[in-house]
Amino acid sequence: MKTSNCYYLGYISKTVGYEGSLITFLDVDDPSSYRKLESVFIMMDGKLVPFFVEHISVRAPKGEVVIRFEDIDSIGKARHLCKRDIYLPLSRLPELPDEAFYFHDLVGYEAYDDEDHLLGVIKEFLDYPGNPLFSIRKNGEEEILIPVADEFIRHIDHGGRKVFLHPPEGLLDLNR
Numbered sequence: 160m161k162t163s164n165c166y167y168l169g170y171i172s173k174t175v176g177y178e179g180s181l182i183t184f185l186d187v188d189d190p191s192s193y194r195k196l197e198s199v200f201i202m203m204d205g206k207l208v209p210f211f212v213e214h215i216s217v218r219a220p221k222g223e224v225v226i227r228f229e230d231i232d233s234i235g236k237a238r239h240l241c242k243r244d245i246y247l248p249l250s251r252l253p254e255l256p257d258e259a260f261y262f263h264d265l266v267g268y269e270a271y272d273d274e275d276h277l278l279g280v281i282k283e284f285l286d287y288p289g290n291p292l293f294s295i296r297k298n299g300e301e302e303i304l305i306p307v308a309d310e311f312i313r314h315i316d317h318g319g320r321k322v323f324l325h326p327p328e329g330l331l332d333l334n335r
Contacts, residue, residue: 160200160207165246166263167286168199169222173241179231180214181240185222186288192253193224200246207246244288260317262291262307268320270295270305272331273313278303281322293322305330 169185185193196215200207211229218225231237252261263284270278270293279297284307291307305311305326314323 160209160246160248162202162207162246165200165207165248166252166261167288168193168245168247170244170288171201171226171240171242172223174234174237175225177234178227179233179237180225180227181231181237182218183224183226183245185224185245187222190222190224191217196226196247200248201240202244202246210240260315262286262293265293265315265322268315268322271321271323273325275323278324278331303331 167186169183169187172182172184174180175182187193194215194217196212198209198211201210202208210231212226213229214225214227216225217223228240231240249263255261263286265281266284268281270281272278277297279295279300281293282296282302283294285292285294285304292304293307295303295305297303305324311325311327312322313325315321316323
């Protein structure tokens with residue numbers, strides 16, 4: 160499995176107890192919707208490794224859950240999983256209401272600036288934890304990276320496959 164076929168779910172924070180349980184932060188709106196996870200992929204040495212979930216319980220509304228994986232039955236085994244990112248296949252993304260979308264759905268859309276000048280085409284959605292980015296290219300020129308945040312997106316025309324952006328001040332000047 161490759162990260163390009165997955166989405167970032169969260170990260171493992173620390174161990175809890177002595178039997179291999181892990182406190183995990185899920186970077187999602189509703190962590191309780193992931194109570195029935197059967198497996199996840201954990202990034203280890205640059206590769207996604209599958210782990211099967213034995214038990215999961217939601218601990219707090221902030222996205223914190225306690226996970227226990229099969230064959231991880233001691234604090235020693237669990238420590239090797241701390242500070243690692245967790246991923247799920249894109250096919251496991253929850254269904255969205257009609258008007259909603261995932262940012263990776265915008266790959267291939269044309270991106271425009273505040274003055275409606277074409278910046279280029281969104282070639283990739285980079286789902287970096289805490290700093291997701293659009294990678295935009297125009298005619299094979301240098302890459303423009305724009306943070307993906309509601310305050311930087313003015314309008315989306317799904318029919319015309321266009322995204323109208325309000326990039327942070329000075330960002331476009333860095334690419335000229």
